[in-house]
Amino acid sequence: MSEQTPYEPRIVAFLCKWCSSAGSDLAGVSRIQYPANATPITVACSGGVSPQYILSALRKGADGVLVSGCHIGDCHYMEGNMHARRKLYLVKELLEFAGVEPERFRMSWVSAAEGAKFAQVVRDFVEDLRPLGPQDKLNAERP
Amino acid sequence: MEALLDKNRLKDWIAALDGWEAYAPARQDGIWSYQPAGDNPELNHPNTPQPPKGFAFPQREIFFKFEQVKGEAPRLTAVSPAPTFRVVFGVRPCDGRAVPRMDRVFSDHVDDGYYQARRDGLAYVGLACNTPPSRHCFCQSVGGSPVSTDGLDVLLTDLGERYFVAAVTDTGKALMQAAGALLAKPGAAERKEVARLHAAAVAQPQRGVNDAAAAPAKLKAGFDSPLWEELARACIGCGICTFLCPTCHCFDINDEVTGTVPLKGSRVRTWDSCQFPDFTMHSSGHNPRDTLGSRLRQRVSHKFRYFHENFGMHQCTGCGRCVSECPVGIDIVRVVNEIAGSV
Amino acid sequence: MGDNIYLPQLARVAHIKEEVAGERAIKTFRLEFDNGGGFEHECGQCAMLSIFGRGESMISIASSPLIRDYKQFSIMRVGRVTSAFHELAVGDVVGIRGPYGNSFPVDAWRGKNLVFIGGGCGLAPIWPVIQTAVAQRADFREITVFYGGRSPRDIMYRAELEKLRGAVDVHLSVDKAEEGWDAFCGFVPANLMAKQPAPDNAIAITCGPPIMIKYVIENLRSLGFKDEQIYTTIENKMKCGLGKCGRCNVGKDYVCVKGPVYSWAELKELPAEY
Amino acid sequence: MIDLNALRTQAADILETGEVGAVIGWRRGSRGMAAEPVAIVAPEEAASLVWDPTCFHNLALYLVEERKKPAQRQVHGGKPIAIVAKGCDARAVTVLLQENHFGRDDVYVIGVSCEGTGVLDERKLAQVLPGVEPDGAAFDGDNFVFATSEGERRVPAREAMMDRCLECRNAHPKLNNVVFGEETPRDFDAPFAALKRFEQRPAAERWQFWQRQFERCIRCFACRSVCPMCYCDECVVDSINLVVTPETTAAEKADRVRWIERSASRADNIGYHMTRALHLAGRCVDCGECERVCPVNIPLRLLNNKMEREAREAFGYEPGASIDLPALVASFRDDDPGQFIR
Numbered sequence A: 001m002s003e004q005t006p007y008e009p010r011i012v013a014f015l016c017k018w019c020s021s022a023g024s025d026l027a028g029v030s031r032i033q034y035p036a037n038a039t040p041i042t043v044a045c046s047g048g049v050s051p052q053y054i055l056s057a058l059r060k061g062a063d064g065v066l067v068s069g070c071h072i073g074d075c076h077y078m079e080g081n082m083h084a085r086r087k088l089y090l091v092k093e094l095l096e097f098a099g100v101e102p103e104r105f106r107m108s109w110v111s112a113a114e115g116a117k118f119a120q121v122v123r124d125f126v127e128d129l130r131p132l133g134p135q136d137k138l139n140a141e142r143p
Numbered sequence B: 001m002e003a004l005l006d007k008n009r010l011k012d013w014i015a016a017l018d019g020w021e022a023y024a025p026a027r028q029d030g031i032w033s034y035q036p037a038g039d040n041p042e043l044n045h046p047n048t049p050q051p052p053k054g055f056a057f058p059q060r061e062i063f064f065k066f067e068q069v070k071g072e073a074p075r076l077t078a079v080s081p082a083p084t085f086r087v088v089f090g091v092r093p094c095d096g097r098a099v100p101r102m103d104r105v106f107s108d109h110v111d112d113g114y115y116q117a118r119r120d121g122l123a124y125v126g127l128a129c130n131t132p133p134s135r136h137c138f139c140q141s142v143g144g145s146p147v148s149t150d151g152l153d154v155l156l157t158d159l160g161e162r163y164f165v166a167a168v169t170d171t172g173k174a175l176m177q178a179a180g181a182l183l184a185k186p187g188a189a190e191r192k193e194v195a196r197l198h199a200a201a202v203a204q205p206q207r208g209v210n211d212a213a214a215a216p217a218k219l220k221a222g223f224d225s226p227l228w229e230e231l232a233r234a235c236i237g238c239g240i241c242t243f244l245c246p247t248c249h250c251f252d253i254n255d256e257v258t259g260t261v262p263l264k265g266s267r268v269r270t271w272d273s274c275q276f277p278d279f280t281m282h283s284s285g286h287n288p289r290d291t292l293g294s295r296l297r298q299r300v301s302h303k304f305r306y307f308h309e310n311f312g313m314h315q316c317t318g319c320g321r322c323v324s325e326c327p328v329g330i331d332i333v334r335v336v337n338e339i340a341g342s343v
Numbered sequence C: 001m002g003d004n005i006y007l008p009q010l011a012r013v014a015h016i017k018e019e020v021a022g023e024r025a026i027k028t029f030r031l032e033f034d035n036g037g038g039f040e041h042e043c044g045q046c047a048m049l050s051i052f053g054r055g056e057s058m059i060s061i062a063s064s065p066l067i068r069d070y071k072q073f074s075i076m077r078v079g080r081v082t083s084a085f086h087e088l089a090v091g092d093v094v095g096i097r098g099p100y101g102n103s104f105p106v107d108a109w110r111g112k113n114l115v116f117i118g119g120g121c122g123l124a125p126i127w128p129v130i131q132t133a134v135a136q137r138a139d140f141r142e143i144t145v146f147y148g149g150r151s152p153r154d155i156m157y158r159a160e161l162e163k164l165r166g167a168v169d170v171h172l173s174v175d176k177a178e179e180g181w182d183a184f185c186g187f188v189p190a191n192l193m194a195k196q197p198a199p200d201n202a203i204a205i206t207c208g209p210p211i212m213i214k215y216v217i218e219n220l221r222s223l224g225f226k227d228e229q230i231y232t233t234i235e236n237k238m239k240c241g242l243g244k245c246g247r248c249n250v251g252k253d254y255v256c257v258k259g260p261v262y263s264w265a266e267l268k269e270l271p272a273e274y
Numbered sequence D: 001m002i003d004l005n006a007l008r009t010q011a012a013d014i015l016e017t018g019e020v021g022a023v024i025g026w027r028r029g030s031r032g033m034a035a036e037p038v039a040i041v042a043p044e045e046a047a048s049l050v051w052d053p054t055c056f057h058n059l060a061l062y063l064v065e066e067r068k069k070p071a072q073r074q075v076h077g078g079k080p081i082a083i084v085a086k087g088c089d090a091r092a093v094t095v096l097l098q099e100n101h102f103g104r105d106d107v108y109v110i111g112v113s114c115e116g117t118g119v120l121d122e123r124k125l126a127q128v129l130p131g132v133e134p135d136g137a138a139f140d141g142d143n144f145v146f147a148t149s150e151g152e153r154r155v156p157a158r159e160a161m162m163d164r165c166l167e168c169r170n171a172h173p174k175l176n177n178v179v180f181g182e183e184t185p186r187d188f189d190a191p192f193a194a195l196k197r198f199e200q201r202p203a204a205e206r207w208q209f210w211q212r213q214f215e216r217c218i219r220c221f222a223c224r225s226v227c228p229m230c231y232c233d234e235c236v237v238d239s240i241n242l243v244v245t246p247e248t249t250a251a252e253k254a255d256r257v258r259w260i261e262r263s264a265s266r267a268d269n270i271g272y273h274m275t276r277a278l279h280l281a282g283r284c285v286d287c288g289e290c291e292r293v294c295p296v297n298i299p300l301r302l303l304n305n306k307m308e309r310e311a312r313e314a315f316g317y318e319p320g321a322s323i324d325l326p327a328l329v330a331s332f333r334d335d336d337p338g339q340f341i342r
Helices: A020-029 A051-059 A080-097 A115-132 B007-016 B093-107 B113-120 B170-182 B188-203 B212-221 B227-231 B292-311 B332-342 C080-086 C120-135 C158-164 C188-195 C210-222 D004-016 D043-048 D059-063 D065-072 D087-098 D122-128 D193-199 D203-216 D250-254 D266-280 D289-293 D300-315
Strands: A011-016 A038-043 A064-069 A105-109 B002-006 B021-028 B031-036 B060-068 B075-078 B086-091 B122-127 B154-158 B162-167 B251-260 B263-271 C009-020 C026-033 C046-051 C055-060 C071-076 C093-100 C113-119 C143-149 C169-174 C202-207 C230-233 C261-263 D022-028 D035-040 D081-085 D107-112 D136-140 D143-148 D151-156 D178-180
Touching (some): A011 A020, A011 A051, A011 A115, A020 A038, A020 A115, A038 A115, A051 A064, A051 A080, A051 D266, A064 A080, A064 A115, A080 D266, B002 B007, B007 B162, B086 B093, B093 B122, B093 B292, B113 B122, B122 B170, B154 B170, B154 B188, B162 B170, B212 B292, B227 B292, B227 B332, B251 C055, C026 C080, C046 C071, C046 C080, C055 C080, C071 C080, C071 C120, C080 D250, C113 C120, C113 C188, C113 C210, C120 C202, C120 C210, C158 C169, C188 C210, C210 C230, D004 D022, D004 D043, D004 D081, D004 D107, D004 D178, D022 D043, D022 D059, D035 D043, D035 D059, D059 D081, D081 D087, D087 D107, D193 D300, D203 D266, D266 D300
Parallel strands (some): B021 B086, B086 B122, B122 B154, C113 C143, C113 C202, C202 C230, D022 D081, D081 D107
Antiparallel strands (some): B021 B031, B060 B075, B060 B263, B154 B162, B251 B263, C009 C093, C046 C093, C230 C261, D022 D035, D143 D151
């Protein structure tokens, strides 16, 4: 890493299209300042985020993965986020168990009205990732 | 060239091998495997679950890297193994006999430069099996011996406190010459002891294939035998028998993409197994070997028939790994004997 | 390290023709090499084509060895690599290594009658032989081509086949009758029986779906063709093309080296693992 | 003690009456003293069945569609298949029933209780009796008895038992049509004992540990092949989708995502083993077969145990406890832990 380009964590963010993706749009149109480190991927529902997506993002070099959905009770599909909560809890536990920094995986509930919260979630995530440096444990490119 | 080496001077011999990286079996995480020779290697291992075949034929080999900007021609960068000199200590004679077989495959028709480049800098220092390392050994029935030098550069024989060191090839002689004064001249008594130990090793009872010479014809006659499915009934279709085999050489080639804009990646060779259903499955879904029985037949026929028809020798060296490590007890000796006995 | 046998040459797509549309689409590609590149081949040989990032696929060379300017491949869209080929545009660059495999013993067939029997995309592997024989028409006696597809839209090389008429007897067929089709309706083996080519001093070369080949061979034998007079090609999944990766074997033979061309006399001795 | 003759008679009887079409059990093998899986169809073959400490295989594996084909081919008239099952194996059958592989009437469970012991760990035996390769093994109360060329050798079972058996809470098969052996109190290791010890290690040490383990993986897929729960027709690590029908389009084949490469590299090996552990969460019954068959000794049970314990503690979920249980990840509770979500 050269001095001119300080390390910037790269985040892959899986955002549900009904709430969190709309929330991120709101942050944008409201001109709320937040770091541009996250690459958003819109998904139908947080419940559809397979653990495979998270592992794959880390394998391809993401420094952190964010999954964000509707608040409990607000899921467009009634209970998708309840499934996400359970399934991704296991992912979180497994990563930590293997000795991967727990900060590298994060979940949030962000509604379409919470542009400011979305910005804060990303801001916090970037700041928590920065001291960890590049993610090289699951990254296929850094053997 | 023959000599004696004090066992506790083995480390000094290794240290004297200037320019060579040395490897020897070590026990780590509960299993034996070939590791960079540590401070004080002791050759007191049973056979390692994994043979030393990965030295010349690693499980993963990058052929070349590619990079392509959309709309432009791809750029290919060949990757060649760096030239190294590596010497592997403690190779059992069965694994030694695997070496010329692998050499044959990778030089037949055309030379495989990747295999050859690694093989060129490799030397094998074998260890005679004074007693069989496992009850699953059957080297003698397939033309081998617990004291075979085939494929080895040097053969060590354990004399208790010392090794009897015998060069097999010119490379082996060079390795011994590097030892200089560490090696002592053997006397008549030691030579006699080696002869006695070797004779005793050969006399140890072993199970085995009943008539290996007849196997190609018998397996041919038994090709359509219903016994194949019968014998494969418990098979779970894993790759243990082939991945642990010292002579199995089948591989896959795939493009591994690491970036898309621009396209970046590597073309990679990885070990593959005839026991996996996707090994022979066509894109159309048609699979010429679509049952466990047909895949067992392929593995066993390759070892005891096709290889013999092509190269005049059996591909199996009787190390017994596919027997001892099979999760469900599929036993190549029994398979050959039962098929042969049925025709 | 010596020659890198796994490193492809680069070739440019010079021409693309859509032969057959639909789910089993076939396109024909002409690949040209830049200065000094390329290789010579014989009738029946194959080449390993690459689309980087997708992988490799073994495809028969469908142009005659007499053509030096380009190599032609007719590729059916089946899987990962072949689908990527169907996405290519003229000017795109692909990888190619070869030639691989044995060839049809064309020289030994001079002075003989040749009967070609193809079905579906099975016309491509025998096309170089047809092209060569027509180019050297005087060296051969009667040449007959039987070829069929499921429907008129599945007939590949349609225009080229029409051009052969005069020099060659062409008998086309489709599996199912359809308006506007006035040639034979029915399967290829049936068309063969309807025309009854004579076995004397003849060689029959067939390629197509396995089930077609099976009945063609039965019918040829009933017409009096001997096993040695019947040639076909077989295919298996391939990775290396060099007899090392171990998957395309039929008995002791690696098809990528000892095949793909076999006389029925040879092939019937091998296990049917293809 | 299990009366082997009674077990054989039972197997012969249900074959004789036609109640079942085949019995999947163990017989003497040719690989040393180890038993091997067998499917018998004739009553007289029942005499070849055995039950001893080398019956480590989880035979539920052979009840899964693809793998049962060889056995099924011999069965006429779609009769039920019987299976000899230890406690863990019976739980695996329960999970397969839960996942609708077959109905309860399609399988006849001949339970065998491990009573106060368990099955043999051959790697441990090699340490306990170095250089000895016994010709046979038998249960005898708290001991294993080995027949050797120098006579009988008696080893306390706990010294040579599989780790999984030391932590087993289900040694007596609950799901059964008939059961042999007694439910016996056991006093070995507490459940998840090894897991708890491991979790106490610092994160960096845990990573060092797993890195070394995963780098060793040779991707022989024995862990997947031997697992009764790894029955997917399509697996992320296969080079192609194995279910190709004439209707499968070229686009479907071409667009298949390669989540994990075939290379036995660290990243891809971790991807494989983590995916597998997550896929087994709430389904793994800790039969420990994956760990037994691993030729390079990767402690796979640790990963699966971790998921099992989380399922139990966070979600009150016990795999293989009941046929009527919904799948762990297809269900939820309102009070599932959510504190980790921002």
